Amino acid sequence: MVSLSRLAHLRARLELPVIKRASGLLDGRHRSIFTGHGQDFDDMVEYRPGDDISDIDWKASARAGHPIIKRFQRETNLSLILAADTGHSMGALAPSGETKAEVAIYVAEVIAFLARSRGDLVGLVAGDAERIRQVPARQGTEHLETLLRQLRTDMTADAPASDVTKVLRRALTGVSRRSLVVILTDEARPDPGSELDLRRLRTRHEVMVIAVADMRPTELTGPGGVIVDVDGGEVPDFVRRDAQIRAEAAAAVERRKASVRAMLRRRGINSVVVRGTEDAVDALIDLLGRQRRAR
Numbered sequence: 001m002v003s004l005s006r007l008a009h010l011r012a013r014l015e016l017p018v019i020k021r022a023s024g025l026l027d028g029r030h031r032s033i034f035t036g037h038g039q040d041f042d043d044m045v046e047y048r049p050g051d052d053i054s055d056i057d058w059k060a061s062a063r064a065g066h067p068i069i070k071r072f073q074r075e076t077n078l079s080l081i082l083a084a085d086t087g088h089s090m091g092a093l094a095p096s097g098e099t100k101a102e103v104a105i106y107v108a109e110v111i112a113f114l115a116r117s118r119g120d121l122v123g124l125v126a127g128d129a130e131r132i133r134q135v136p137a138r139q140g141t142e143h144l145e146t147l148l149r150q151l152r153t154d155m156t157a158d159a160p161a162s163d164v165t166k167v168l169r170r171a172l173t174g175v176s177r178r179s180l181v182v183i184l185t186d187e188a189r190p191d192p193g194s195e196l197d198l199r200r201l202r203t204r205h206e207v208m209v210i211a212v213a214d215m216r217p218t219e220l221t222g223p224g225g226v227i228v229d230v231d232g233g234e235v236p237d238f239v240r241r242d243a244q245i246r247a248e249a250a251a252a253v254e255r256r257k258a259s260v261r262a263m264l265r266r267r268g269i270n271s272v273v274v275r276g277t278e279d280a281v282d283a284l285i286d287l288l289g290r291q292r293r294a295r
Contacts, residue, residue: 016080016114016180017206017291044068079121079137081205082108082147083171085185086154087128087162092186093215096276100212101155104184105148106277107210110284111182112144123179125171126151130160132167134174164189168197172204180206187211187257187273190264198267208291209264209271210284214253 044060047053047067055069090101112122116139123137124147131154135147164185171181181201183190190198190209201207264271272287274280 016111016118016120017288044070079123079177079179080111080115081123081125081137081171081175081179081181082112082151083167083181083183084108084124084126084151084155085128085162085164085167085183085189086126086131086133086151086159087164088157088159089162089186089188089214090155090212091157091159094274094276095213095215096278097215098276099155099157100186100214101152103212103274103277103280104155104210105151107212107274107280107284108151108182108184109144109148110280112147116141116144122147123175124150125167125174126154127163127167127170128154128160129163129166132170134170137175137177137179162186162189164191165194165197168194168201172197172201175205178205180208183207183209185209185211187214187253188260190260192259192263195263195267198263198269202267202269206291207267207269208287209269210287211260211271211273213273213275 044057045068047056047061047069057068057070060068084104090104091099094100094103096103115122119139121137121139122144124133124135126133133150133154135150162185164183168183168190175181189211198207261271270287270290272283274283
C-alpha cells in the first residue's frame with residue numbers, strides 16, 4: 001500500500017490527461033458531473049448536509065431565510081477505468097524481483113489516487129480466461145480500496161490464464177460513457193489478436209497501456225532451486241545454463257515485444273513498460289506527458 005504522504009508528493013509530479021472529445025462531434029473538454037470550485041458558476045441551490053459550508057452564499061441565504069450554496073462546474077475527466085489483466089502471468093516475477101501483480105497494483109493505486117484527488121470516478125474491468133469482473137465507476141476512498149483489494153485477490157500465480165481480449169471486450173460493451181481506459185497487463189499483451197478490439201476501444205475512449213516487464217526464467221542462472229515458468233512449467237537447469245538457448249529465448253521475447261509495440265503505435269495508443277515499483281513513477285511521468293502532448 002502506498003502511503004498517503006507519498007501519494008500526496010506524487011500528485012505534484014503527475015497529472016492525468018483531461019479527456020477531450022473527438023474532433024467535430026466531440027470538440028472541447030468535458031464538463032464534470034461533479035460540483036466543485038472551478039471558475040464557471042453553475043447554479044445556486046439549497047444547502048444539504050454534506051455540502052461544503054464554505055460554498056454558502058450568506059447574502060442569498062439571508063434573503064431566502066435558509067442556507068443557499070453556490071455551485072460551480074469544473075473541467076475534468078468523466079471517469080477512469082482500470083482494465084486489468086488478472087491472468088496467472090501477473091503472479092510471475094518482474095525484473096525488480098517483485099511479482100508483476102505487486103507492481104501493477106502499485107501503479108493502479110497511484111493512478112486511482114490521481115483521479116480521486118481531482119474528483120473523477122474510478123471503475124474496474126478485470127479478468128482472465130475464466131473470470132470477468134466489472135465494478136462501476138464511483139467516487140470515494142472506500143470504493144478505491146475495494147477495487148484494489150479485488151485486484152490483490154485475483155492477481156495470483158494460481159489464477160487462470162490471461163485473456164486480455166476478454167477484458168477489452170467487456171470494457172467496450174460495459175463502459176458507455178467516454179472514459180480514460182488504462183490497460184494494466186504485462187509485456188506480452190495486448191497481443192496482435194486484440195488489435196481489432198483495441199481499435200474499437202480507441203474510437204470510443206482515451207486508451208493507455210501500462211505493461212509490467214517480465215523477468216525471463218532463463219535470466220535466473222545462479223543456484224537457488226527450481227525455476228518455474230507460470231505458463232510453461234519447470235525450466236530445466238541445462239536450459240538456463242546454455243548460452244545459445246538463452247540468446248534464442250531472448251530474441252523470441254524481443255520479437256514478441258516489438259510486435260506489441262508496433263500494434264500499439266498503429267492504433268495511436270501510448271504505452272510504457274514498468275520494471276518495478278521503484279521506476280513506476282518516472283515511467284508514469286513519461287507516459288502521461290506523452291499522452292498530454294498527443295492531445
